[in-house]
Amino acid sequence: MARRSDHSREELTQLTLSAARxxxxxxxLRALTARAVAREIGYSVGTIYNLYDxxxxxxxxxxxxxxxxxxxxxxxxxxxxxxxxxxxxxxxxLAFTRANQRLWNVLFxxxxxxxxxxxxxxxxxxxxxMGLIEELLCPLYGPDHAIERARSARVLWAxxxxxxxxxxxxxxxxxxxxxxxxxxxxxxxxxxxxxxxASGGAVRVENFST
Amino acid sequence: MARRSDHSREELTQLTLSAARxxxxxxxLRALTARAVAREIGYSVGTIYNLYDxxxxxxxxxxxxxxxxxxxxxxxxxxxxxxxxxxxxxxxxLAFTRANQRLWNVLFxxxxxxxxxxxxxxxxxxxxxMGLIEELLCPLYGPDHAIERARSARVLWAxxxxxxxxxxxxxxxxxxxxxxxxxxxxxxxxxxxxxxxASGGAVRVENFST
DNA sequence: ACTTTTTATTGAACATCGTTCAGAATTATA
DNA sequence: TATAATTCTGAACGATGTTCAATAAAAAGT
Numbered sequence: 001m002a003r004r005s006d007h008s009r010e011e012l013t014q015l016t017l018s019a020a021r022x023x024x025x026x027x028x029l030r031a032l033t034a035r036a037v038a039r040e041i042g043y044s045v046g047t048i049y050n051l052y053d054x055x056x057x058x059x060x061x062x063x064x065x066x067x068x069x070x071x072x073x074x075x076x077x078x079x080x081x082x083x084x085x086x087x088x089x090x091x092x093x094l095a096f097t098r099a100n101q102r103l104w105n106v107l108f109x110x111x112x113x114x115x116x117x118x119x120x121x122x123x124x125x126x127x128x129x130m131g132l133i134e135e136l137l138c139p140l141y142g143p144d145h146a147i148e149r150a151r152s153a154r155v156l157w158a159x160x161x162x163x164x165x166x167x168x169x170x171x172x173x174x175x176x177x178x179x180x181x182x183x184x185x186x187x188x189x190x191x192x193x194x195x196x197x198a199s200g201g202a203v204r205v206e207n208f209s210t
Numbered sequence: 211m212a213r214r215s216d217h218s219r220e221e222l223t224q225l226t227l228s229a230a231r232x233x234x235x236x237x238x239l240r241a242l243t244a245r246a247v248a249r250e251i252g253y254s255v256g257t258i259y260n261l262y263d264x265x266x267x268x269x270x271x272x273x274x275x276x277x278x279x280x281x282x283x284x285x286x287x288x289x290x291x292x293x294x295x296x297x298x299x300x301x302x303x304l305a306f307t308r309a310n311q312r313l314w315n316v317l318f319x320x321x322x323x324x325x326x327x328x329x330x331x332x333x334x335x336x337x338x339x340m341g342l343i344e345e346l347l348c349p350l351y352g353p354d355h356a357i358e359r360a361r362s363a364r365v366l367w368a369x370x371x372x373x374x375x376x377x378x379x380x381x382x383x384x385x386x387x388x389x390x391x392x393x394x395x396x397x398x399x400x401x402x403x404x405x406x407x408a409s410g411g412a413v414r415v416e417n418f419s420t
Numbered sequence: 421a422c423t424t425t426t427t428a429t430t431g432a433a434c435a436t437c438g439t440t441c442a443g444a445a446t447t448a449t450a
Numbered sequence: 451t452a453t454a455a456t457t458c459t460g461a462a463c464g465a466t467g468t469t470c471a472a473t474a475a476a477a478a479g480t
Binding site for chain 1: 327328368379382403
Binding site: 002003004005033034037045049054055163 | 452465466467468469473474475476
């Protein structure tokens with residue numbers, strides 16, 4: 001019934017987010033209730049609503065947090081071949097989903113806002129991830145094909161995401177872990193080959209230097 | 211407080227499912243509560259639990275129902291070119307997601323069963339859809355490459371699904387409806403081209419007949 | 421130093437949810 | 451007709467998201 005100075009407002013919002021994260025990691029999104037978070041941080045329910053608009057708001061912040069981690073886990077080592085680097089990226093995406101299953105589920109299990117749109121800073125995160133791929137695709141397209149390149153980045157992202165999602169939620173029937181890896185490699189391999197083929201034949205770039 | 215003979219058990223299960231479907235169509239999955247369904251069919255809450263184990267069970271049945279409709283909307287006209295037929299399929303998939311947004315969302319918004327596995331008859335539905343694509347892919351692979359063909363079917367399915375999902379839930383940033391169409395076509399086009407290229411060069415089948 | 425204002429924190433309260441189950445009423449069986 | 455099996459109800463339980471008057475501490479004003 002009183003004011004405390006155990007934490008600043010910022011500390012408290014961070015503390016709440018960490019608690020939420022812990023709960024999801026341990027027990028899944030369904031266990032993420034306002035009361036559970038309050039209990040975990042040693043404050044009362046009302047305090048949560050003093051920091052976040054509602055539970056969905058908290059979930060979106062958690063999702064953004066997860067996207068940050070995903071980004072950090074994916075920033076690419078600048079390698080040689082486009083295809084190999086892309087497959088490396090995809091592999092790390094899959095590794096992330098496996099190492100953080102419950103957290104990763106948060107990313108698409110929270111469309112429950114009904115008609116409520118996601119905030120812009122959330123899209124910024126997604127855009128950043130997309131940028132990662134777009135940059136890798138540069139060698140595949142001339143500098144005057146930015147639109148196609150952006151589209152390819154989105155297609156690849158969505159493709160890998162789709163595979164990971166259907167696999168993780170068991171909606172793919174008879175798919176093992178290695179099966180998922182094979183699928184992702186198959187996607188990247190054939191798609192990249194198709195793009196290369198479309199834009200001027202199989203032999204390319206290497207020949208220009210001599 | 212009494213027994214009624216307004217409907218047989220089968221009629222009642224069907225009635226419940228239809229009511230559930232109507233509620234989701236009109237107000238989304240979040241409005242699908244046991245009490246709402248009971249109200250709609252003119253029975254009490256308990257009756258729902260006499261027909262379905264729990265709400266998740268009802269949702270899974272609804273999802274299977276939607277999968278049936280999706281299947282019906284996608285059975286392909288046997289056309290000529292593989293790529294064109296595939297794109298036609300993908301287009302109809304997208305059309306379905308747009309025409310039945312809220313229903314379609316049910317398909318992947320109900321992974322909340324936690325560790326509860328989905329029933330086999332649910333996978334049968336998915337398998338049937340996959341079979342649709344697999345069959346279309348036959349001309350791309352020799353009859354002795356069933357595994358690769360099955361994998362390609364899954365990859366394409368997951369890809370289209372991923373695109374549709376990210377687009378529908380607004381998790382793709384700056385994507386219009388035409389953008390989605392373009393993405394799906396891009397995916398199918400380049401992927402198929404890549405597969406063709408991989409399995410024996412650009413010129414194929416047509417030359418064998420003469 | 422004091423008063424006043426602003427801010428943080430609580431927890432009881434409300435409506436709603438999924439789910440259970442004893443009992444009442446009807447149909448089926450003996 | 452008597453007994454068993456079934457269907458249906460709705461009150462009840464615990465838990466949820468969310469609100470808000472009341473409270474007390476901190477900050478600002480004098």
